[in-house]
Amino acid sequence: MSQLLRTSRVLAWFILTGLSVAILVASSLYLYLRPNLPEVEQLLDVRFETPLRVYSKDNRLIAEFGEKRRAPITIEQIPTIQLQAFLVAEDARFYEHFGVDIRGLTRAAIELISTGEIQSGGSTITMQVAKNYFLSRDRTFIRKFNEILLALQIERELNKTQILELYLNKIYLGNRAYGLAAASQVYYDKPVSELSLAQMAMLAGLPKAPSAFNPLANPERATIRRDWILGRMKELGFITEDAWSLAVNAPITASYNTRESEVDADYVAEMARAEMVQRFGEQAYTDGYSVTLTVESDKQTAATQALRRGLKDYDRRHGFRGAIGQFDVSGLSSDELSRQMLNYPRVEGLVPAVVTGIDDNQGQVSIHARRLGPGVMAFDTMTWARRYRTENQMGPEPEKPSDVVGVGDVVYVEVLQLPPVLVDANESEPEQNAGNTDSPQGTLPGELKVALSQVPRIEGALISLDAQTGAIEALAGGYSFSQSKYNRATQASRQVGSTFKPFLYLSALENGRTPATIYNDAPIVFEDSELETAWRPQNSSGQFYGPTTLREGLYRSRNLVSVRLLQDLGIRPTLDYLEQLKLPTDNMPANLSLSLGSGLLTPMELARGFAVIANGGYDVQPYLIEKIEDWEGKVVFRAPETRLCDRDCEQAEGELADETNELVSQESILDGLTLTPTEDEPEPRIMERLADERSVFMMHSIMQDVIRRGTGTRAQALGRSDLAGKTGTTNEQKDTWFAGFNHNIATTVWVGFDQPAPLGRSEFGASTALPIWVDYMKVALDSEPEATMARPNGLVSVRIDPQTGERARPGQDGTFELFKEENAPAPLTAEDLENGRASDDQDGLSRQIF
Structure with missing residues (x-):
């Protein structure tokens, strides 16, 4: 008896000593670890890692960027039966324990000692929240103790509903799906509220082992896990016998569903992604931003399809x-x-x-x-x-x-x-x-x-701008983004050929020349000591046509007229004028080959230049992002409206600055991006005048002749009278272009090889780029009324002799031409009138719209 008593005392002493040591160790760990634990209050303002989503102007998904698929959801949006399924699977005593389930931990400890592994698990939902939000995945004792301490702290500061909502938004459920809402979309392509009981149980079985119980990778094990959960739900009275029977006999309906893009716009999506990363850093991928672009889905689809069709057509013309x-x-x-x-x-x-x-x-x-x-x-x-x-x-x-x-x-x-x-x-x-x-x-x-x-080797690009604002309405940077991420619309600097000529001719109209000014289309030779042979520019036809008006020189794309025009204007003054138009001149040669488009521009830069002509001569800057919303739906950036400025721009900008000083002081700056509060309008952007409106109007008229009777006649298929444009083909047909517009939209198309090479002797801008332009504009202008520039004051129409550019005499064949009032041909002299009687307007002027 005394021996038994002594043994009992020794055993009790060991137990008390063990408990004391355990308490001492636990207390020491608590005192050591507690100061470094994160504050639970952070969970009240948690920002889930949500991917960056890019949308078209009409709110159609273009792309999604980010490793984690997530769609935050509130507890009120989750059916009760779905909540019960997760509780049965993960933590049946969730509403009974205080964050740590002693029974579960004890059972897990016994399993670990007896079998060497934990089979039933000991983590509660609260402990999983602590681990998922704050801790690493390391399997160490210190990490587990931190998990327990945090779980206790979370239970003290948050209620059960908040904890459960945090859990269901963070838990990983396989196939890059984080959170219940994302998993519902990935596996069943439907919201949580539309899931069947069998589907709810299937998702509830995933947290334990997202790969092992995955219905796509392991359907048999997933079915066993689902049926076990359904059985437990029936035992606990959450579902009826009939509901259980239907659910366990339901086939697996899970499939892999990604959020398919609704608009084929990979090049545009990449531009938006790069812009967001530049402004927000790597957080752009995880902070749940929604970006609305300026592109319209129907125009973007038309641009992509038109470019691909045009490139395939060229490719077929040259064989298999x-x-x-x-x-x-x-x-x-x-x-x-x-x-x-x-x-x-x-x-x-x-x-x-x-x-x-x-x-x-x-x-x-x-x-x-x-x-x-x-x-x-x-x-x-x-x-x-x-x-x-x-x-x-x-x-x-x-x-x-x-x-x-x-x-x-x-x-x-x-x-x-x-x-x-x-x-x-x-x-x-x-x-x-x-x-x-x-x-x-x-x-x-x-x-x-x-x-x-066959996949075309030829490449191309299309860029379409709202000429009044600069908004990019459509952009295709190549045949296939999956084959090449090189965005030719914004990155390919190529010789522009004759599409450069409108800027040269506009410079001429700004410097006293008129559409009726005559230049000789005749052979010309330039000797250069640095060249082995003399330069002999020619027309594409190989012929020469003698005295030619500037109007005909442009719409028939006569090279010799352009060379002599640049020689007359001067190279340096012309380059200065290009800079006035804000065209890049870094890659423009300071020699007469400039007149034929030997300078380099990207399709975007060329389109912007044509947009300046299209809108009447105002500075326009292309932009892609219309607005940015954060994960809560708050607008953090909105593109400013544009304001035209003809004169006194500096004064207007000063007045605007005074009006917005108070607004700017309230704005925050992030990586150079002004984040304007949603209740305030962003500061308008001033569009200053770059070219005289009368010169631009005359240029519209001349470039409309390109389509009426020049190299762009294929555009007549659109059946509109408001279109203007210019073809372009470089030496050896290495680059081919068409750039055209009406008053509201400017679109440029380039076709060529990435490594410059001839396209073939029979290929020109009119045969490669123009059909693509027409194909796209057919959609872009559908149901749009004709848009022409209003005729400005200070212009007159004069009947001229096209052979001389002078005023036509009475009875003489002639054509009406536009002139600035100060540049109109001199009135007819009495000697001129002797050969016939003047028309009704004796000064030979007509002020009717040309």
Whole structure:
């Protein structure tokens, strides 16, 4: 008995000593760690890592940037049954414990000691909140103790509803989905409020092991986990027997869903992303900004499609370059062919396909297309495919399919007809996670029909501006952003050819010349000691046309007229005038080749220059971002409105500054971006006049003749009288352009190779760039009324002799021309009038609109 008593005392002493040591250690750890713990109050103002989203002006999604998909949600937006499913799965005693579940921790400790691993888990929802918001993922004792201390602190300062809302917005649920709302979209493409009971239970099973219980990667284990949760919900009385039976028998309906962009605008999206990172740093990806751009979805789609069509049309005109790959298809199964085709990417709607058989008698080719499986390609879709030799030469026309392709050739095709499909192949998993097969599931017997195509080597760009404000309405920087992120619209400085001439001619009109001024279109030779041969500029036709008015010289793009005009005006004064128009002159040559467009500009810079002409001569600066909203929907930036300024701009700006001083003092500055409070309007931007309105009006008239009777007649297909523009083609056809406008919109198109090379002797701006421009403007101007510049005061119309530029005598053939009043031809003399009677207006002037 005494032995038992002594043993009991020793045991009690060891237990008390152990408890004392444990308490001492815990207290020491608490005193050591407590000062370094974060303040729980931070959770009351938490900002979830939400991706950057970019929208078009009409609120259609263009792109989403950020590693984490998240869509914050309030507890009131979550159905009660969904909350119960998570509590059953993660923390059934959530409303009973004080942040730490002693039972759970004890059970986890026993499991760890007995089995060497924790099977049931010991973390409460509150502890997971502490870990997810404040702590690292390290598996250490110190981190776990911090987690417990923080959980206790969180429970003291927040209520259960707040804790649960924080948890459901932060928890990782696989496939880059953070939070319940994001997971609902990723797996089921619907809001939380529309989920079925089976789907709710499936999502509730993910926090424990987002990969192991993932319905896409491990559907069997995910189903077991779902059914266990449903069973527990039935035991606890959260759901009925019937509801449980329906849910456990429900098939898995999860699929991989990303927020698909609604507008094909990758180059624009990248511009917006770069601008946001420049202004906000890396936080732009996580702080939940929504950026609304100036681009309109219909115009942007039209720009992208028009550019691609135009580049493909050019590419086909120059023949078929052959297969992009080749492998032995003999004996390969459909699955093996599919695996081989994974080595070839899709490119903007073009699908790689391998030739598996050729029937010349039937005029048909059998193919196996990536993700689409077997199909056929008819010979009539291949007749264009003469073999490419050079930019000026192709092989003979093919007579049968085997003249174009061989068995095992990998080529790009366009899909003409899909076979009937029950389940879309894209609904299973993202392409990069595909399994061993690459063919769609659930297809019915049917025939896939395709047409031969190829990815163009030629490149191009289109930029369209609101000429009145500078807003970018559409931009396409190349054929395919996935192939090349190089934005040719903003980065490609290329020779502009004859599209430069309107600026030269505008300089002439500003310096006393008129549309009727005569220059001789005749041969000219310039000797230069630094050159091996003399420079002999020519017209593209190789012919010369003698005395020519400036009007005809521009709309017929006569090079010799432009050279003599620049020689007359002077190179330095002309460069000074370009700087007045705020055109970059760093890459402009200080020699007479400037007259023919040997200087370099980007399509954006050229479009901006044409916008100045389009709007009547006002400075306009392109911009892309219309407004920026933070994660709460508060507008932190809005593009300023524009204000035209004809005269006394400095005084107007001073008055404007006085009006806005108080506003600016209330604004905060972040990386140079003025963040204007939403209740205030941003300071308007002054658009000063850069060119005389009368000179600009005359330039409109001349450039309208480019379309009426010059090199841009293809634009007449639009059936409008308010259009003006200019084609451009550089030496050896290395760069081709068309830039055109009406009073409200200015659009520029460039076509060429990234590494300058000839496009072919038969290619000009009118054949490559202009069709793209027309294709785009057909949409951009749809339902838009004609917009022309109002005729300013101080202009007169005079009937002239186009051969001399002088006033026409009575009875003489003539044409009316525009002049500034001070530059109008001298009135007819009495001697001139002897040969006939003057018209009704004896001074020969007409002040009617020209």
